[in-house]
Amino acid sequence: MQERRKQTEIPSMFILYIIVALVVIALAGILLRFQQGLLGIILVALTAGLAFYWIRELSKTVKKSDWSNLLCELHEENGVISLVAQVPGPAENVKVEVMGKKLLLRGGLGFRRIVNLPFEARLTDMRYVNGILSAKLIRRESTAKTY
Structure with missing residues (x-):
């Protein structure tokens, strides 16, 4: 049973890793584009905050399974x-x-x-x-x- 459970968790965790990689690439792109200035720092902070929020929400969705309403x-x-x-x-x-x-x-x-x-x-x-x-x-x- 644990083997099947691990097989279903691997693709969802793989998707989370891809999302994290894309966020890191986006952050690097923003830093390279706005190397100097307050606007670059603000955009990087905003992007990092949004990425953190969405990754946390996605991991909750992946882990959470609500079976309590089944008869x-x-x-x-x-x-x-x-x-x-x-x-x-x-x-x-x-x-x-x-x-x-x-x-x-x-x-x-x-x-x-x-x-x-x-x-x-x-x-x-x-x-x-x-x-x-x-x-x-x-x-x-x-x-x-x-x-």
Whole structure:
């Protein structure tokens, strides 16, 4: 999973490096054109400030992914949990893992969501159609021994 995440981050960081290089070239051009004078210093400062602002905004956009508005419904009845969730990405990238009382949903574009379960369960059925994941989980029998 980390390998896929790194592959999607490389192009976005590459674009940021290109933007930084273009800003440096623009600054050098401005300095060469206005070697002397207050106007050159003001233009360089203005360009540097704008470049810093836009690079910061672009890096926020690249790092930020707002998955909080995606649907995730969990219903429990008679020891059976039904889950319906929106998960972005193609079907081959969608993964579901049960870890104790937590359910980990993974999808494309670095999507990851942890859902708290009311009890330990095991996955019995899973379907993914057009971005909607449907899963059924049943209560896991306790393996604890009493003496």
